[in-house]
Amino acid sequence: METLQDMFSFQFNQRALLAALMIGFLNGYAGGYVVLRKGSLFAGALSHTLFPGIAIGAIIAGLNPYSALVGAFVMALVVGLGSQGVASYSRVDREAAMAIFYTAATAGGLLILERLGTYVRVEDYLFGNILRVSNWDLWFMFWAGFAVLAVLILFQRPLLVFIFSPELAASHGLSPRAMDYLLAALVVITMVTSLQAVGALLALGLLVAPAATLYLFVNSPRLIFWGGGLLGMTLAAGSVVLTNLLNVQTGPALVVLLAVVFLIGFVLSPRYGLLARFRAVQDIRHR
Amino acid sequence: MTNPREEHRHHVLRAERLHVHYGPICALHDVTLELTCGTAAALVGGNGAGKSTFMKRVVGLIPPSAGEVIWRGEPIAKSTHEIAYLPQRSDIAWTFPMTVRGLVELGRYPLLGPWRRFRTEDRDAVQHAMNLMRIDDLADRQIGALSGGQQQRAMIARALAQDAHVLLLDEPFAGLDQPSQELLAHLLRDLVANGHLVVASHHDLKTVSGIFDVVVLLNGTVIAQGPSAEVMTAANLTRAFGASE
Numbered sequence: 076m077e078t079l080q081d082m083f084s085f086q087f088n089q090r091a092l093l094a095a096l097m098i099g100f101l102n103g104y105a106g107g108y109v110v111l112r113k114g115s116l117f118a119g120a121l122s123h124t125l126f127p128g129i130a131i132g133a134i135i136a137g138l139n140p141y142s143a144l145v146g147a148f149v150m151a152l153v154v155g156l157g158s159q160g161v162a163s164y165s166r167v168d169r170e171a172a173m174a175i176f177y178t179a180a181t182a183g184g185l186l187i188l189e190r191l192g193t194y195v196r197v198e199d200y201l202f203g204n205i206l207r208v209s210n211w212d213l214w215f216m217f218w219a220g221f222a223v224l225a226v227l228i229l230f231q232r233p234l235l236v237f238i239f240s241p242e243l244a245a246s247h248g249l250s251p252r253a254m255d256y257l258l259a260a261l262v263v264i265t266m267v268t269s270l271q272a273v274g275a276l277l278a279l280g281l282l283v284a285p286a287a288t289l290y291l292f293v294n295s296p297r298l299i300f301w302g303g304g305l306l307g308m309t310l311a312a313g314s315v316v317l318t319n320l321l322n323v324q325t326g327p328a329l330v331v332l333l334a335v336v337f338l339i340g341f342v343l344s345p346r347y348g349l350l351a352r353f354r355a356v357q358d359i360r361h362r
Numbered sequence: 363m364t365n366p367r368e369e370h371r372h373h374v375l376r377a378e379r380l381h382v383h384y385g386p387i388c389a390l391h392d393v394t395l396e397l398t399c400g401t402a403a404a405l406v407g408g409n410g411a412g413k414s415t416f417m418k419r420v421v422g423l424i425p426p427s428a429g430e431v432i433w434r435g436e437p438i439a440k441s442t443h444e445i446a447y448l449p450q451r452s453d454i455a456w457t458f459p460m461t462v463r464g465l466v467e468l469g470r471y472p473l474l475g476p477w478r479r480f481r482t483e484d485r486d487a488v489q490h491a492m493n494l495m496r497i498d499d500l501a502d503r504q505i506g507a508l509s510g511g512q513q514q515r516a517m518i519a520r521a522l523a524q525d526a527h528v529l530l531l532d533e534p535f536a537g538l539d540q541p542s543q544e545l546l547a548h549l550l551r552d553l554v555a556n557g558h559l560v561v562a563s564h565h566d567l568k569t570v571s572g573i574f575d576v577v578v579l580l581n582g583t584v585i586a587q588g589p590s591a592e593v594m595t596a597a598n599l600t601r602a603f604g605a606s607e
Contacts, residue, residue, distance in 0.1 A: 111459070113455075229477070230476055231476075232471045232476045233471070233476055235468075236468055239455065239458050239468070240453070240454055240455070242423060242447075242449045242453065243447075243449065243468070245423050246421045246423060246446065246447040247443075247471065247472045248472070290459060293459060294459045294460065294504045295460070295461070296458075296459060296460065296464075299459060
């Protein structure tokens with residue numbers, strides 16, 4: 076108990092905990108849409124555009140949190156919309172176009188940063204450093220998270236119909252294309268909020284793992300959204316405390332922890348786990 | 363709501379000179395049809411004959427190239443909850459974490475919009491639709507754990523919960539075993555008797571006449587339409603399929 080009190084007597088630890096709670100919940104909640112839409116690959120490609128975005132932001136306005144966030148957001152939108160455009164006007168699909176654009180963007184980002192000599196400092200943005208979260212970052216996480224959650228909660232019904240079946244959504248008079256863009260933009264904003272904490276390379280894990288874990292247990296989208304949010308929040312906050320005690324980096328430890336929890340769920344889930352499946356096969360054999 | 367019987371029995375769905383083009387390919391050419399509520403109509407034709415295209419065009423999933431769809435005397439400008447389209451069973455993600463009740467509840471969303479709360483009448487409509495389709499005992503089951511016939515009935519229950527008068531069904535009998543086909547046919551006949559208009563693409567020529575009152579033979583355009591017995595002649599089938607079946 077005393078150790079905890081000591082730990083949180085430091086302001087940077089308080090900020091880290093607050094950041095973990097906010098981005099943990101936001102990513103866990105929004106990740107439900109990504110998992111149910113089966114859009115993890117697309118989100119993964121988008122996450123790879125964050126890093127070159129930071130690089131281009133750095134060229135224009137120097138390497139700072141503002142330029143990093145704006146650069147990452149703009150780059151993800153450009154690559155996302157660009158590949159959607161290529162898919163609309165040619166026979167090449169969105170994923171293929173995206174693979175070309177985001178690898179090119181990453182390569183370009185590396186070349187630019189090497190040239191600028193800021194290569195090393197970028198590590199914080201690749202893997203995150205939650206102890207360097209500033210008050211400004213916290214406000215950004217709060218407002219961006221608030222906006223994303225507000226849209227996801229207010230438009231949950233149409234979004235749910237869309238991720239279940241875009242065709243059904245269209246027959247309800249909704250525009251699947253508009254919903255697709257809306258979700259992509261919300262996913263990008265969500266990943267940008269976790270740049271400081273887990274970095275561009277690991278943001279995807281925090282986004283997808285909590286909801287994927289819940290998906291192994293429950294049969295309701297709402298339980299996946301809220302449960303994912305709570306799981307993400309708990310594990311993120313827990314890893315701030317744990318890594319402080321063990322003196323290791325928070326971002327990478329959190330992503331490993333998420334994977335471990337997912338694997339435990341994968342084995343133990345009473346309905347959709349490996350053991351349940353094994354038991355069911357045994358039952359049939361013994362009959 | 364799910365019993366439109368008298369007031370809706372004479373509602374008419376009319377397609378006027380519909381054309382649909384996918385780029386340079388003409389999928390539907392000059393289709394004119396008139397279907398009245400209280401009828402079961404089969405769309406029969408080979409692959410690429412335009413059966414799905416016709417239904418998707420009616421419900422507004424495909425932008426119109428030319429022509430108009432008239433429902434109850436008015437052109438359909440936007441989608442209406444009164445006309446429901448049910449995609450082929452194979453086009454639905456059945457692993458989606460949703461119960462049967464959850465799926466049927468989706469049908470209330472067009473009526474409630476994004477924010478209005480579920481009221482007693484909404485819950486009643488959902489329950490009534492499940493009762494009609496005889497899936498009420500499966501309400502809490504995950505949709506992926508249903509048989510093919512049960513999945514089809516759950517989709518129809520969703521459309522009924524939407525207060526749809528017109529059901530456009532894409533190959534509803536595909537992949538169902540004999541008992542499931544018979545039950546589905548029986549339930550569809552009940553809906554028709556209650557004043558619904560059921561339009562379904564259908565590929566089994568042997569069962570067409572037993573289930574449907576009216577047949578529309580398609581091959582890019584309407585080859586023949588009318589009462590099943592009159593339309594299903596060898597000459598018409600040859601024209602629709604290119605060879606007699």
